[in-house]
Amino acid sequence: MKTLKIIIILFLLLTNNHLKADDQIERNKITKNLRCLICQGQSVYDSDSEFANSMKILVDKKLDEGLSENEIYDYFKEKYGEWILYDPSLNKNTYILWLLPILIFLIGGAIVYKKFKFKN
């Protein structure tokens, strides 16, 4: 009976640990997409500045409160603007950023297609 209890306790501890690991993955994913404002060019995940460390604590707090990844991004966007994100969403300020590569790809594709068509 005692052995069974120990096994159950160990099992519970190990499964909780697994949940914590999931949180860690989520936290890392979010902090990698947040830009550090003090050491610009580095993500919050990579930076060890005072600001980045506070951001990491806050991301943990928000995850504990049950906020989703996008809700956390929205929270930081409201505080610091779109620039805080490495992966900005599509809006009137960023549409060139998103559409230009597609446009260039299509134009390039059309040129290549035409060339092959003429050759054939």
Added chain:
Amino acid sequence: MKNKLLPLTIIISFIIVFLIFYKGLKETNIYTPKSEINKDIPNFSSEFFFTNKSVNSSEVFNEDKFYLLNIWSSWCVPCRQEHSLLMKLSENDDLILVGLNYKDNKSNAENFLIQLGNPYKKILLDNDGTIAIEWGAFGVPETFLIYRDKIIQKFVGPLNNSLINEIENKLK
């Protein structure tokens, strides 16, 4: 047609690249968040510096007066520079100065106030720096002028004489 299209595409590409670089290289690459005015102050919980008593932000900014929230720390050199100006501002009865002690060692912070004076009516603690983020701050010192739960103006970096005049003009 085929002969014309290629040079035209190259010229247009060059013009686009030139314009992007011309515009991009002229701009500073250091980003400072826009200081939005008339934004609601954040709601947060903290502790008082001297008593360690828990407090909610609504209990701090509850008078119908102007408030000046100053984020400071004893290890921050520019905070020392602006401190004498804050002492001067604290003599103004229309303004209540609130300090937010950012990631500091308590005894160092106390010594700082003993040496340079305490201009703040209330001082709150921000030991992990998360309250400063609630305010949209990213360093020390930063100062916020508040009236009726709205941020009227935000000052990034140390205050100087012209900014103090600006604040005093707003109080009139």
